Amino acid sequence: MECPFCHQDNDKVVDSRASGPAIRRRRECLGCGRRYTTYERAESEPRLRVIKKDGTREGYDRAKIRRGLALALHRRPVPTERLDQILQEIQDELTATDDVEIPSRAIGDLVMQKLRKEDQVAYVRFASVYRDFKDVSEFVQEVQPMLSQRAAAGAAPEKGKERNASDNRPTGG
Numbered sequence: 285m286e287c288p289f290c291h292q293d294n295d296k297v298v299d300s301r302a303s304g305p306a307i308r309r310r311r312e313c314l315g316c317g318r319r320y321t322t323y324e325r326a327e328s329e330p331r332l333r334v335i336k337k338d339g340t341r342e343g344y345d346r347a348k349i350r351r352g353l354a355l356a357l358h359r360r361p362v363p364t365e366r367l368d369q370i371l372q373e374i375q376d377e378l379t380a381t382d383d384v385e386i387p388s389r390a391i392g393d394l395v396m397q398k399l400r401k402e403d404q405v406a407y408v409r410f411a412s413v414y415r416d417f418k419d420v421s422e423f424v425q426e427v428q429p430m431l432s433q434r435a436a437a438g439a440a441p442e443k444g445k446e447r448n449a450s451d452n453r454p455t456g457g
């Protein structure tokens with residue numbers, strides 16, 4: 285375990301005790317002598333149930349949500365690590381509430397919210413499948429706020445396109 289203070293990987297456990305579903309350990313860094321606490325818990329799928337549109341329930345399926353994300357992010361400049369991070373964020377938010385049963389719609393909305401911030405193309409892809417737009421006007425309604433935001437942001441020049449002349453200044457000597 286890397287010490288949070290001096291980042292040396294050299295510690296001893298000075299105390300261990302059960303803390304609900306976790307084990308709480310007090311550790312002492314042998315490098316700097318400071319103490320810190322870690323919690324160890326079993327990795328498991330959260331015990332969530334999903335309420336489907338037709339009212340039936342099914343177990344929360346992390347892999348299914350990952351597939352949805354992966355499809356939306358296909359060939360987008362978002363690395364797999366980031367995808368898994370988003371997936372984890374979604375799961376954390378779902379398990380943060382005490383609700384054991386969550387409507388599938390709430391999960392879909394959460395995924396949309398995350399994708400919207402991450403990658404607009406992925407967001408539109410996911411939204412078009414998930415929302416199952418009935419016609420073009422419904423789709424336009426959905427993307428309109430995003431487009432106007434973009435237009436506002438577009439007023440500023442894009443970074444990195446122009447090389448600044450001062451970058452070519454000679455190195456002194």
Ligand SMILES: [Zn+2]
Nearest residue numbers: 287290313316
């Ligand atoms: Zn240390």
